[in-house]
Amino acid sequence: MSLDEFFVTGDPLILASQIAIGLTMIGLIALITYLKRWKWLWNEWFTTVDHKKIGIMYILAGVLMFFRGGVDGLLMKAQTSRPELDILNAQHYDEIFTTHGVIMILFMAMPMLIGIMNVVIPLQIGARDVAFPKLNAFSFWTFFAGAMLFNLSFVIGGSPDAGWTSYFPLAGKEFTPGVGNNYYAVSLQIAGIGTLATGINFIVTIMKMRAPGLSWMKLPIFTWSTFITSIIIVAAFPILTIALLFMTLDRLFGTHFFTVAAGGDPMLWLNLFWLWGHPEVYIVVLPAFGMFSEVIATFSRKNLYGYKSMVFAVAGIAFLSMLVWVHHFYTMGNSAAVNSIFSLTTMMIAIPTGVKIFNWLFTMRKGRIEFSTAMLWSLAFIPCFTIGGVTGVMLAMAAADYQYHNTMFLVAHFHYVLIPGVVFAVFAALYYWWPKMFGFKLNEKIGKWHFWLFVIGFNMTFMPMFFVGLDGMSRRMYTYAESTGWGAWLGFSAVGSLVMAAGFAALCYNIYWSFRYASRNVGSDPWNARTLEWATASPAPHYNFAVVPQVEQLDDFWYKKKKGETGLKKKDLKPVHMPSNSWTPIVLAAAFGVVGFFLVFEWFTLAIVASIGIVIGLIANSFDYDDGYHIPVEELEKEEREWRGDLQ
């Protein structure tokens, strides 16, 4: 392979990015060296097993990937803003909508949500870390290795171009011979290992590490939704693992799982992909529902309406999530029985979801609502998400779906589900839990700019897509004739995407501004909240709780506050057992990344050599007998006095 096949060449946009990426990396390395921060980075972040720091790294990676995926989106909007433009050619457009989809779902939504879960869940259940802290670090670093490998495709070798769903036969070697779709198969596999481990980790954490007295029906609703999400992860991700393995075997080793030529079946890929893909939608949306529930209850100053029905609704959605996958391919030519059954199960999902919507509305009813930025996101979520949900019921009708299938109507629908359902939730959660992570609030005034720009821009961008979709525009068209009459709609949509981008810029500016100027004097419980994470200092100390709290009821912290029982008795302090940092997760994940890179280019000898690194890492990890360390009482006392004043 010659060098110019290795690097992507011949496109000025990509050349500029290659130069920019090169310069940024040199700049970053130079800056860290100049500030003498390498050792600090290694000790405090790269080898950390602290769930809060891992969560923050997930969120940081998520914000970066949001930028990358967002730029992809803007490029698509620019290309389709007028008829017959040629900012991007068809091939480049294909690559961009593929990476946009993969990045936004797997490398933006997932890490953002898992990041917030990481920060909040152990605190919310009164634990000092997750059940398997080192595995947690491994999850993060394999996700990161997968994400970076996927992003590399953009400058080295060429990006995948068969859509985020990568349907066969298009995604097979015959029709896409380049390395692009190898990147898809391998990097998703590596990131998927991390996600699966996260699912296992949170199931065990929530089952085994709850504070004394915190029984199942006293769990905060965000913890409940995380628990059920983790169960869906463990159920669904192995299917993706297998599907990607078949894809890898087909592309790299010439098997025929998905090619008709030797008795395979391309429809098997669709079937497996959506057996994972539909539960995946609930994996991203259920934790988001949990976040909204916490925010709405806190800022309505009421307990959550219908707590039990909320729990059953989440469980019901989880159960149904495994029974609806065929609605993504009604048009494949199934029998009427198959399509009818899956229509029914799909429509049934609207029932528990409707229960949740009404619960949120009733929580707010007669509440003393405080319009903080976090609450605004939750308020905007309800009508926007309902539009997404109702158009979803339209799509659920198999007969009608033959009209909507793979049109822009569908694209508008899932953006109306995923952006309010996930992105708004992540924003609400960031504003809400920011003080718990960093000890200061994000600025509320800039936050409102962020909110209004993003919500207005979002509706401007995606509402027109419903209409061009009904008018017959199919998805993934890189250009269209003027006579179609779509130009005005799509031009308006493109303007909307710029407004949305301005909203994202306001968020970035808000983070910068707040880091520099925001008041550090916000106390441990700035929102007057209800759940346990607010019972400790902000930012949370590395041991989370000096004394593990005793829980008696739902929203225990709220009632303890009213009774003035949140103090700490000095005699209760005991040494705290904490896990030690470890170098194995990051090194192992790096080895996975290197092996992945060689596999992408089908350099098998190198891949085998590099996988020895994985084996050595695993063996080293098995012989690691480090049992952690203890924080002495004096240190606990000193740290607790800093924010509590005197102890009792």
Next chain:
Amino acid sequence: MSAKSQGFPWNLLVGFILSIALTLLAVFVAIYTDFSNHVILWVLGVLAIFQAIIQLFMFMHVTEGKEGIINVINMVNSIILALIIVFGSIWVLTSGHASLH
């Protein structure tokens, strides 16, 4: 950790060898025998169930621990999922157009 281990982990080693042997046997049956596809599928299915049992007893300590009820819920859940995935896929892929030829 070290307090719990009792000598050499024979259990794990036997499980490891058995699971590899079963996998190789499946490959052998699929590639090197002349059974009809139908028979091969049944053999693979039976081997898969053996494989699952070995995993459960040798590696997942299904007999240990106090949470019997949770183990039962887990297993019922897994079985339901496996049935949905296997029979759902077969149904979806063999009805409709695929069944016409």
